[in-house]
Amino acid sequence: MNPFPFTTTAEGPVDLGALSTIDRLREIAAYNLFDHDLRTELDVICQHTADRLSQPIGLVTIVLDSAQLVIGRSGLAGWIAATEGTPAEWAFCARAVIADQPYVVPDATKDAVQAHNPLVVMDGVTAYAGVPLRSHNGQVLGAHCVLNDKPQEFTAEQLGILEEAATEIVEVMDRYRRVA
């Protein structure tokens, strides 16, 4: 049973099965994602990004094959904080990973792709901006993002701040690699 073979969007079908490529998952496995000090450092970066972009929530996520894992966070509460992730089929960050480019949703309630996402309908996620986290081996591990419960227009300058922070995040993660 494949719970998410394809999701059709206004931008065309997105194959979430692309998250299951063995080379990408091996690269993710090279990092010690559960190191307490790593998590603490990433939380600080999330707080910094959220403050600079005046957004209530900042996250670092690693997009696994069927779920996203939150490894850094600021302002996150509720069940997603408790579970440290969400199913991949709801993850905005999965789209940034699959496309390997920034993904921005100014108002998810009016977005053809996201309007029926349970995170939008049930949990109130309204605005999203995220950029991919690329390892030095060229694999896309996850995303750095900000969320808001109100509509937001994100500027090129704000996306630049996210990109800068994403670079810093990968540099921090590299200090916690188990495998070269």
Add this chain to the structure above:
Amino acid sequence: MTTTAETGSVPAYGFHRPGTSEARASLERIYGSDAAAKWTELRRTAGLDTSGPLDADAEFGRIVEAFLKNADPVVSLCGQALKIRQATYRHLSEARAHIGGVS
């Protein structure tokens, strides 16, 4: 298919209780033809019969633990994803119970 039908869902989220067939599908997406051998290994680690049908609900937790403990770090990551899906189901179904939802 070696599992019984999985039951249970959180209708408001359109999310079904994850089960052993979902776990096996994860392996198949990643490992293709090598998935069968890994699945047998994981069932053995979980202390489950390696050939008979599985009770999806009852055995899922043991299978997830076997994924997490596997020497292959990719299988372990796959287990982490299944654990998040399991926790998502648990949290959302409990929350629904707290607000008086019907099953």
